[in-house]
Amino acid sequence: MATEQQLVVQTTGAIAAEGLAERKKVRLRRHHELQNGTAYLFLTPYLAVFVLFVVVPLVFGIYVSLHNWSETTGNGGFIWFRNYTTLILGRGYYGSEFWTSMWNTIFFVIISVPLLWLIPTALAYGVYRAPLKPLWRFLFFYPSVFSATAFGSAWSLLLATNGGSVNNLFGLNIQWLTGMPQAWISIDLATIWATMGFSFIIMYAAITQVPRPTLEAAEMDGAGAYERFRLIILPLLRRASVVVVVLNTIASFNLFAQDQIMTNGGPGTATTTISMTIYQQAFDSFNAGGATAAAFLLAIVLGVIAFFQFRISRKAV
């Protein structure tokens, strides 16, 4: 508080002595100093809802994960980290399912995240260069309006092995949903179809921000569309790409509904994801403790991956 008062005294003195220009300088100087009060005032609404609706359930979740907790019979006692070690060591049904589904999920993330960046970015650049922009924007964004239940069902029937429209239309006999790796391809396809709109809009918004003069100058120098994209636009999309990649990583790790509807985790358990396992453990087997522990382990995996994504994105300037 003392420093604050000193600052006020100093500034009032300064204002009296100097003119308008100096006053501006002082304002700026103050501006560039710490603004704890103002900042937390701005943050108050967010922090309030954050504490109420994220921190409270989260702390409770951690509490549950350290207990032998069942939805039906309640708290069965504090067991330290046994829920975590059971999962990590792959003990029991859910222990082995945890690892199977975790690897499945990681595999899905590895194939889907690059595509979920590449395809929307390419399409966004295409739309940026094409006429009829509103039409394309609508076409590439509208699948986002469908719920996972709706589009999952639609895709599962389009991709039916016998009598499905895709096989019928192209005269194929591919086991889209019951063969491997087709099952993953199908889920990936449906996921890209349905969730691409978000990434497309963000990448498109970012591309429209690239200064036109720079692009035109490059074109004058004879740079082709691809070169212009790679050399000028792409570096300027870094921040938007971070948003798209990080959020798609998180979304892909949480893959659930379309997978459940399209393959129900099959064939066998080949497309069972970690969210599906956690859900089963929590609500079908009434093991809230183990399920919450699995969810936090997933959060840790996600955190590590996101950390590296941030690091790489910072280095790749």
Place this chain on the structure above:
Amino acid sequence: MQTVIGVPAASTPPVPARHVQQRLRRITRKLPVLVILTIAGLAMLFPVLWILTTAFGKSNGGLATSNLFPSTLSLQNFRMIFNEQSTQDPVLRWIFNSVGVSAAAAVMVAVIDSLAAFALARLRFRGSKVVFTIVVSSLMVPFIALLLPLYLWFQYLGLLNTYGALVLPYAANAFGVFLLYQFFLGIPQELQDAAIADGASHPQVWWRLFVPLSTGITATLMVLTFMNVYNDFFWPLVATSSPDMRTITVGIEIVAIGQFQTNYTAMMALTVVSIIPMVIAFIFAQRRLVEGIAVSGLQG
């Protein structure tokens, strides 16, 4: 556009013909892009064709017997879902609930996140890194971990089966903070400095400078939040219990997903009805979505 580079001067035709040729060349140059976009666009339409065919086809006992193109058109399925509405499945009420809840959540998120993102991106304060890390880390927590604790918490608060329960958990939207934060970082410091030097307070800087500059990205955030909340399933499922408090996504599952059979025709008819508010929202927001961004946004 400078498209004449490399064209030999000698072969330059008379002025009108040259115009035609130039336009032609411009179109042919765009042709590959147009072809790719058309193929991609058709691929995007493919499933929706099936959805529409199923919704506007015959009810067939709810089985998915339709092909890609309709053999007969009928409103049977729509009549059925709205007939049932009078007794046990209030479809219009569900849509009303969903629209109201999603719109409320979108507005809340836009205001709360914009304020928070401004502080994090443009103010220097003690703990800013900690707060930012916490906000972004909270993105990593799978919702499934919070489902049961949230349920018990809302029961304790006495808010289960209310609109409050349907809106409040979406208010703390870390994704929005992250998105706006990235955007605000891209707004030139000089603009902020100029406003401050002219005597604007921080709330004024936020309201007069950052809010107008971010209308595009905020609209995007609002549309995305609206759609997320509209399509959310698990939370409205456990948070509501009476038929008139359900949202449309939960309603669709109740009507369409049975133990031994999925009623695809009812599901697709309900889906077609349920997306109307979102399609309208998107069409109105479309210009704002991507073009309202005035200054350098997410680039760099």
Place this chain on the structure above:
Amino acid sequence: MRKTFRVAAATGILASLGGVASLQAASASTTPHRQHASASGGMKITYAGFSSMNGLPQIIKGLNKKYAGKYVFQATAYPYANYAALLSSAISGGNPPDIFGASWTPSVYYAREGLELPIGPFVKAAGINTAAFPSSLWSSHNLVKGVHYSIPLDAFGTALFYNKALFKKAGLNPNKPPATGAQMIADAKAMKKAGVKYPVIMGVDKNTQDFLYPSLVYQFGGKMGKPTNCASLFDSPAGTKAANWEKSLIYTYHVAPAGPSPNEDLNDFGKGIVGMVMLPAINQGSLLKSLGSKLGVAPLPKIGINTDDFVGQQYLWVFKTTTSTTPAGAKGVAIFLRAIYNQELPSIAKDNGIIPAYAPALSAVKSMPFFAQQDQMVKTGRVNPAIPNWGTVTGVPLYNNLEEVLLNKVSTSAGLAQAKNQTNQLTQTLPGCTQ
């Protein structure tokens, strides 16, 4: 300013800790904040169940009119795919519905956990005659801790659905469906010869195998599991024969295509391009609407050594709640049960196209198409063993492995062995399942 931050942080931590403490209280307490009285001043009696009960809203409306001021009846539909999540959260919050309707093995779980009330007193108060339940659905194998905890509402067997038009096309008698496994294969071969692309679709999905596989295991003289310790018994010779017969349709006799996607059997049969499928009889209603007079329904052929089939079911049970444990609340529950069984069950069964599990209601559905076949399937069939959640949660490993067997990814013996191990791992955590 630092002080402000500290205060804010402290408040946050306190709030979250306070939240935890109170949440614990809420979930541990057996008397949660629950309103007994509603606006109209009656005691609230709640029912929840799968969303398939068509006539229920009318029953509720009638009851609320009749008992205005005394009771308020409320019914909630739980979407089937997520009923466990809803019920788990409700129980966890100390607030389950008073009456619940679902398949029968979940009731075994809740009964063994001590969360249900014995159904006997309610049945008596409601004036329901238990002698009128078929023995397939109400007998000693439905006892938990020596008492009945749930009563059957309706049931449906595993049926052979066949397409009469395709039978005719193959020169077969459309009114003479196959009665044995060998005859079924012969008919399928005849159809294949006549150019029918899919004589049979052997659904590899859980929904189909839930019904077909146990049916075949029973037919071959086997058992699915042991109620006393929840051990799985399907890896017996009978279980192997059952899986091998299913597999033979695809890979030996080539009358069923390999790798159909989930739910394809039902949908493709509804399109009229499939000769025969074996599915829960409850699908009859929709198939009648899509196929009309082309639809044929028959009991499952005798594939093994006995005639037998698995019966899908809906049971009702009463949770221990702050309402149902009071005399007035118990009376309200009995009023609801009486209304269902003695007044409305015929119309519910008719609306849903299923066989009511209560003899007095049977006469109302006798005009239903294929009533005789349906009735026979229920009377000769069997429900799951009294193992908690058998066929629902504990069925998951079996059907996952069976899927791989039917896709020819693993051998029958390896698949069933793994299924047994995983099922036993899963059931070990269930009440009364120490092995």
